[in-house]
Amino acid sequence: MCSNYTPSKREVLPVHFGVDAPADDWKEEAFPGYLAPIVRLSDDGSGELESILACFGMVPHWADLKLSRHTYNARSETAATKPSFRHAVAKRQRCIVPADAIFEPCYETGRAVRWRIASSDGLPLAIAGLWEWRPNGGPDDRPLCSFTMLTINADAHPLMRHFHKPDDEKRMVALLRPEQYQPWLDAGTN
Numbered sequence: 001m002c003s004n005y006t007p008s009k010r011e012v013l014p015v016h017f018g019v020d021a022p023a024d025d026w027k028e029e030a031f032p033g034y035l036a037p038i039v040r041l042s043d044d045g046s047g048e049l050e051s052i053l054a055c056f057g058m059v060p061h062w063a064d065l066k067l068s069r070h071t072y073n074a075r076s077e078t079a080a081t082k083p084s085f086r087h088a089v090a091k092r093q094r095c096i097v098p099a100d101a102i103f104e105p106c107y108e109t110g111r112a113v114r115w116r117i118a119s120s121d122g123l124p125l126a127i128a129g130l131w132e133w134r135p136n137g138g139p140d141d142r143p144l145c146s147f148t149m150l151t152i153n154a155d156a157h158p159l160m161r162h163f164h165k166p167d168d169e170k171r172m173v174a175l176l177r178p179e180q181y182q183p184w185l186d187a188g189t190n
Contacts, residue, residue, distance in 0.1 A: 002072070002073060002102045002103070002104065002127075002149055002151075002172075002173050003031065003032060003072055003073070004029060004030070004031050004102070004103040005029070005030055005097075005099045005100075005101060005102040005103060006028060006029055006030070006099060006100040006101045006102075007026055007027075007028075007030050007036040007037055007097075007098060007099060007100070008037065008098035008099060008100055008124045009100065010025075012098065012100075012124050013037060013039070013051050013098060016098070016123065016124050016178075017039050017049070017051065017096065017098055017124075017126075017181070018049060019039055019049050019050055019051040020050075020051065021037065021051060022037055022051055022052055022053045024053055026053060030056045031056065032056055032057040032068045032069045032070075032071075032072040033055060033056065033057055033065070033068045033069060034055070034056050035053040035054065035055055035056075036053065036054065036056050036097070037051050037052070037053055037054075037098060038051065038052060038053075038054045038095040038096065038097055038098075038129060038131060038145075038147050039051050039095060039096040039098060039181075039185075040052070040093070040094070040095040040096070040131055040185065041094075041185050041186070043133075049185070051098075052145055053145075054095075054131060054144075054145040054146055054147045055068055055137075055144055055145070055146035055147070056068065056072055056146075056147065057069060057070070057071050057072040057146060057147075057148065058071040058072075058074070058084050058085060058088070058130065058132050058146050058147065058148040059071070059132065059134060059137060059144065059146040060083070060084055060087060060132055060134065061132075061133075061134040061135070063084070065137050065144075067084065068146060071084045071085070071148055072148060072149065073148060073149050073150075073151045073171075073173075074130060074148040074149070074150055074151065075150075075151055075171075076128075076150045076151060076152050076174055077152075079130065079148075079150065084148075085130060085148060087132065088130040088131060088132045088148075089130060092187060093130055093131045093132060093133075094128070094129070094130060094131070094184055094185050094187065095129045095130065095131045095147055095185070096126045096127065096128065096129065096176060096181060096184070096185065097126070097127035097128075097129045097147065097149055098124050098125070098126060098127075099124060099125040099126075099127055100118060100124055100125070101116050101117060101118035101125070102116075102117050102118075102125065102127075102173060103115065103116055103117070104117060125173075125175060126175065126176040126177075126178070126180075126181060127149045127150075127173045127174065127175060127176070128149070128150045128173075128174040128175070128176050128184060129147045129148055129149050129150060130147060130148050130150065131145055131146065131147045132145070132146050132147070133145050134146070149173045149174075150173070150174040151171045151172060151173055151174060152171065152172060152173075152174050153169065153170065153171060154170040154171055154172035155169070155170045
């Protein structure tokens with residue numbers, strides 16, 4: 001599953017996702033606990049899209065920030081029942097995680113080899129995600145938004161079935177096509 005990726009660059013967000021980039025900068029590679037941009041419906045109720053910086057790894061209001069090291073991916077089949085994700089699922093707090101590439105380990109040589117996976121057409125990846133808000137825990141103890149990437153089974157995927165340890169279930173992030181962006185974010189809000 002994806003524990004490391006390259007967030008889309010600032011100039012990609014308005015062109016490909018139709019949102020202004022967050023004011024603050026983010027690192028070129030994101031790991032659990034790092035801040036990275038997400039695209040979501042504005043929480044002001046306007047129905048407009050916005051991009052904000054959020055912590056990679058879901059951190060519910062009741063959890064320690066260290067939980068982000070374990071909640072960066074959520075199985076789409078069970079997210080609604082897991083304590084770390086079920087509030088975001090119930091509230092339909094969906095987001096898109098813009099990424100230039102993801103990284104996965106391939107063990108076909110007998111040891112982990114880091115592979116960079118990107119779109120063949122050079123366009124950014126749009127990963128389906130969930131977001132959560134808490135009143136503190138961010139920089140200077142400000143409110144913190146956090147997110148997780150949803151994953152699906154990849155046993156039959158021609159490329160993604162080659163990643164992770166040989167006996168592990170093959171999983172991949174859930175990718176959205178541009179025509180799916182708005183329906184994914186709008187689902188259940190009307």
